[in-house]
Amino acid sequence: MRHLVALLILLAGAVNAGAQTAAPQPGQVLVSGTVPDEASKAAVLARLREVYGADMVVDQITVGQVATPANWNGYVQKLITPDLKSISRGQLKIDGSTVSIKGEVASEETRQKIAGNVTASLNPTYTVNNSLRVSAADQNVLDTTLANRIVEFESGKATLTPAGRAILDEMAAAMIKLKDRKVDIIGHTDSQGNKATNQNLSQARAEAVKTYLTSSGIKAELLSASGQGADRPVASNDSADGRARNRRIEFRMAQ
Missing domain, CATH: 3.40.1520.20 (hypothetical protein tt1634)
Structure with missing residues (x-):
């Protein structure tokens, strides 16, 4: 046998x-x-x-x-x-x-x-x-849709600009295609200002993005919002361009 x-x-x-x-x-x-x-x-x-x-x-x-x-x-x-x-x-x-x-x-x-x-x-x-x-396919959907663009807010506020809302409209459409996948929304700032203020602003902006996406049809339970302040820069804060890149919203597939 x-x-x-x-x-x-x-x-x-x-x-x-x-x-x-x-x-x-x-x-x-x-x-x-x-x-x-x-x-x-x-x-x-x-x-x-x-x-x-x-x-x-x-x-x-x-x-x-x-x-x-x-x-x-x-x-x-x-x-x-x-x-x-x-x-x-x-x-x-x-x-x-x-x-x-x-x-x-x-x-x-x-x-x-x-x-x-x-x-x-x-x-x-x-x-x-x-x-x-x-x-990596689902994360690629988010990354490709965002395409290295910055979700813009009014200066020093958690109020989305028209350009910021337009990007989020595209992100909402992409998330709908991902069905019921959970997404982490992470807010970041540049290093100007004090640490506590940056932390609070990054959190408020992440929450504003979550609220906007929820109003666009994404289930609230699929989204989490957190702020990282200036702790995770992607560029030097020594130039205006670098600071602009650091003031960003990051979208990550939830682990």
């Missing part, structure tokens, strides 16, 4: 290059490989359907003469969790006692959470290969 080659679960958007299986359609997962009996197959499919929905699971599992580690079915059940729905363009491969997981997640926090849960669900005889990565 040969050892289990692999149980391969392709997650939404995955591409299984060079294999005989097709990539799953949007929202679908595709599961292939060889298991020792019909009961094992039924258990895997039932768990996947519980997590993803009955219509979203494409079954290409075969039953054959293979050996599995002790309690293998139980460990597979522990690995198929709703955490997998946070992964796009990825796969979960269970090859005997070696578990490999890869794909894209929205944040470093999610990456660490999934990796930790996978390891915690297995006994020490299992080897875990974690190739999850944080997707």
